[in-house]
Amino acid sequence: MAFGKVPEGIITKDEYDTSIGKLKFHDGLPDEETIQKVYDNLDRSRAMHAFLDMIPMASLEAMRASLVEAGCDACHKAILFESLMDGKSLFLTGNTDTVYVCSILNLERDGPTVIEVPAGAGPGTVNDAYFRFVADMGRPGPDKGAGGKYLIVPPGYDGTVPEGHYVFHSPTYTNFNIIRGFLKDGRPDHAAALWKGGLKIYPLSLVGNQPKMEFFNVSGKVMNTIHSNDFNFFKEINECIQREPIEFLDPELRGNLAAIGIKKGQPFSPDERMTRLLTEGVALGNATARAVSFAPRSAASRLYGEDSEWQTLFEVSDHRWLDDGARTLDARTRFFYIATLNTPAIVLKMVGVGSQYALVFRDEKHQAFDGGKCYSLTLPPNVPAKDFWSVVIYDAQHRSMLQTQQLSPARNSVRHPDIKSNPDGSITLWFSPSAPEGKEANWIQTIPEKTWFAVLRLYGPGEAWFARTWRPGEVREEPEMSRKRKGAPQ
Template structure:
């Protein structure tokens, strides 16, 4: 007791003193720093502890205890007979032993504390410190034990038998080998572990209270560890370092780079709808759409020449731009019974539907689109909608008649009118631009220029067309109305990286969503319009805005319409997207797949399948030009099975006998598919009708190899050309397909 108290005092005081010196020289708290500080504490501890150790060892030695009556007598005789230096016998060994033990002990405490995190207040925190001290003490003793044995052998010697550390180490090794150096290790480890635990807890407890008492400040209560900042953290940004909560220069730079990059990523994800509409505007303007009275029509349908997000090959598009700042309130005269039409603003927000889903219910009529903040009067006889932005895009889809676009194209040309309200007395002559087959791009960028697209919209549109939260994030990366967007080299590099990360995130959200919006259980068919709200509000607004769902939709699609979320049996259209096969693998353009649509597809007008490029999210560019099949335009070519189902093939070349049911794919290109139902019927909404999954077709040679076992079991029922176990020529398999029963072929 007499020796242990000053010994532990010297150890903890020496370590604390060394830690403060290292900290004042810029070394932040770490396992290494605490280990060095502990190592340095070995010297003061040894100076205090060695005299007590000499007396203790003499009294415990069977050979020497006979010379002394008690501890005090031993101390007096050693001083009188051997001199003061005899009390420091083995000092060098003790210094080494204590330094090693202390260094490992305090280093282990630091590492264990980092692993376990800040301890709770009260008794639970003291228990955590107790366990930490116990573990650190045992670990330190594992490395220190040989030195302790050597020290004890040296200190039990009489003056006539002086020993050095190397000589004693060799002597012990010769006597009993390595085990001799770990004599009594288990009890020693427990003793040192328990001592380390008690010492650590006691030191921390007393140290905290002494600091309070000596500060002269009133006891204001303990500061919870949960609100403090440690000196070091290991993060994905690297090491973050603090001095009493203040970040060093390197940490400041790291966190600001991360903040700007993160805001750039958030801006990318939030602004996908805005950039997409801006890219649409630019693409249309570059191809002649520079006035309200100019309308583009895909008179012979859209093919894969044009880059439009998931455009279809099944309807006659008529599209145009409204510039409400230039033209003021603008009129759209909608023809009757052509097809649905939608107006969206510059952030791809819904403004109004026209045609069947709109208030005219397919009868046609005049629509008046008012600019933001309009205060003037409005005439009667119009369906009126106010847009929050100056730029607006409208698109109409004319349905085919007998599989041909002629009627719809003529209806758009003859009856669709667009003009400023101010010119309603003498509207300018309409100009209709046929752009079928036109090579053009309407898709937003995925690199730094994405932010330039966004900035162009911010500069043109009214300041309040975006909510302050979104405007604030854009301003933080340098995009602010009335100010030039001129990022320096550092910010441009960060935003370039942010675009890469934002694009990667958009692709993950689109093609590998975490909240998989399955239409059917255990299916790869997914809904693009997730959440059932065209404002993208979750759970009626209680869950806020589902930003991932919004990003996903606008990264692969266009047109935001209230009608898309409504159950309108026999009206409008419904969509399902698939980008993986039945084995949950992405669709590969080099492979062959089939998709079977069960009988009685629930579409009053027609159904359609279109293949898209995963890079551009536009139609896959193939020699087919129209990478699609639909039940109207291809009615004469598509073959149905006897049960009324339809199997569509996807492959680089047409499978013999299935040319009319084939959509071409491209080796080296991945693809995804959209199923559209025009005039969806009740079985679609109640899910009693369900499309099959996309299934990879086993190539003939693989088919033969994989079916050997089946053939041996059912050979008597197979046609003669397949009874041999030798692989037949490819054409033999094709011929025999017709002979095989459905069950046997499916098994194979």
């Protein structure tokens, strides 16, 4: 290369027109206006990526705060949906099909903590403060539904571990524990009694003197477990960063948070400029999360190809969202923006055990659902669900159950035995603001001017589900029914 000659490809031009405006340079040096623009863009971008990266953490923190507010300020205190969850409770895609019992573990305060799971428990999971998998219990766990003692050990613990326990190490102090009980004869009584009579949670240090379990019945209560989608999101994140050990996040993720002012041991007090940019970053992050959640561009999200609107939240067969060693970031964002709980059981093929899910956001003509219209969904005969199936609809705003006069916007094959079948054994469900005449038993209520989406759940999924030899029909708009539905103007 001749002296004084610089390859064209490494030269910075004097001006660039970009999405953040015109950027100007003098012999490679940015002018003052350009410097300000790019730093604003850098901080805004870091805020947006912090939102996308930290949705799991913020979601778990919102869950923790809600349970503590409900009275769960010790590990032996748990909330119980004694008569099931309904639309009054804001839980990301919670359902009306199982009897939830939930608790929060504080391993920094309590040290190693025991969870005694009774025989007959449905799927149970422990997740850490970043909603990462720690342990399964119940049917998908090592006790296989026979019951057993689980010991959740805090980070850095090097003490003795007693025999007779399934031992799991958590990288965080805060852990969320949820176990589901199945309905019996369409009723929740059996499962609620199972938790009250058999579930025990206590610090290992109190063996032989453990406190009696306390259950707070929250069925029908107003609860909000959804993370913020505004500037308060960063306050939720800061709460967690201050509480948890520094090693629980890798340096890259922690570094991005530190760059926007969230650092362990230091106050989070952004100035006016940074507050503005963080607020813009949340707006961009929230918009991005909604795009990847409700209109994913990955073909792997489609259960039956481009012609079908049925989708999965599990685009890779790894609960860590790893694909050939690379994390599928949009898929992780999508999952935790719509749902909760991280367990390998969700992505494993376990015929007759656990549950499988399918989501639908649009009708067969690829149009978003309109709460003022009438739609139908036909499930072919022999739904492959050993235990039961259900369809629940959700509000796209808060991703929790749609709040309607029905309270439980769902139909369930054991809870609603009056569901009518078609002559061929298939079942058609109806979605509209008021019931189409004669379809009341198969009707789920919607709300005019509100969007919604549906989740099909199969409990004890059969081989036909995994082989894709059985598939739900597409959701169809029924314009004639919209005009003729019960109570609608003629």
